[in-house]
Amino acid sequence: GENVEQHPSTLSVQEGDSAVIKCTYSDSASNYFPWYKQELGKGPQLIIDIRSNVGEKKDQRIAVTLNKTAKHFSLHITETQPEDSAVYFCAAMKTSYDKVIFGPGTSLSVIP
Amino acid sequence: NAGVTQTPKFQVLKTGQSMTLQCAQDMNHNSMYWYRQDPGMGLRLIYYSASEGTTDKGEVPNGYNVSRLNKREFSLRLESAAPSQTSVYFCASRPLQGPSYNEQFFGPGTRLTVL
Numbered sequence: 001g002e003n004v005e006q007h008p009s010t011l012s013v014q015e016g017d018s019a020v021i022k023c024t025y026s027d028s029a030s031n032y033f034p035w036y037k038q039e040l041g042k043g044p045q046l047i048i049d050i051r052s053n054v055g056e057k058k059d060q061r062i063a064v065t066l067n068k069t070a071k072h073f074s075l076h077i078t079e080t081q082p083e084d085s086a087v088y089f090c091a092a093m094k095t096s097y098d099k100v101i102f103g104p105g106t107s108l109s110v111i112p
Numbered sequence: 113n114a115g116v117t118q119t120p121k122f123q124v125l126k127t128g129q130s131m132t133l134q135c136a137q138d139m140n141h142n143s144m145y146w147y148r149q150d151p152g153m154g155l156r157l158i159y160y161s162a163s164e165g166t167t168d169k170g171e172v173p174n175g176y177n178v179s180r181l182n183k184r185e186f187s188l189r190l191e192s193a194a195p196s197q198t199s200v201y202f203c204a205s206r207p208l209q210g211p212s213y214n215e216q217f218f219g220p221g222t223r224l225t226v227l
């Protein structure tokens with residue numbers, strides 16, 4: 001079955017710097033890759049996603065890149081702000097199935 | 113819309129006790145899911161339901177049962193709780209169509225401690 005690895009497990013950056021979180025997946029049939037943000041005491045919430053027919057997607061300060069050949073995808077946050085502090089999960093899914101496999105998460109701290 | 117609601121928010125059980133975690137969604141979504149979240153292990157799927165009347169096992173189903181009571185409600189039952197089931201449990205739902213087709217909407221979670 002699908003396995004998703006995520007690095008780093010913790011990340012601290014100064015406010016205004018960029019943050020990068022990297023994930024790898026094992027099942028080449030996966031075709032949808034969402035990123036979820038989980039704030040303290042809350043459930044995860046989708047922040048951006050990318051499909052396998054696209055190499056990059058951007059939404060304001062957040063961007064995601066996908067390398068299908070290497071089975072890597074990454075989340076990039078620019079001009080980080082304290083409210084970006086949270087746990088971020090990457091995930092992989094075959095849209096013909098109903099299951100999403102999540103990575104173990106990255107705890108991001110943005111230091112003012 | 114309340115979205116996805118879960119009850120209770122917190123629960124402490126003794127080993128061997130049983131309990132049911134409740135989940136409801138008011139977004140008319142077809143698919144519903146139960147996950148557990150443990151430190152360093154992300155979100156692991158326990159059971160899911162693609163539609164009313166159907167349920168399927170996820171990665172870690174042992175020790176749990178589920179019921180898809182109707183389209184809105186999906187409950188998770190622990191028949192005989194064990195300390196290894198101490199975790200935070202999240203319910204989620206997903207629509208079958210529309211712009212949010214692949215997005216999972218999560219509830220606020222239930223923090224369960226088994227002594």
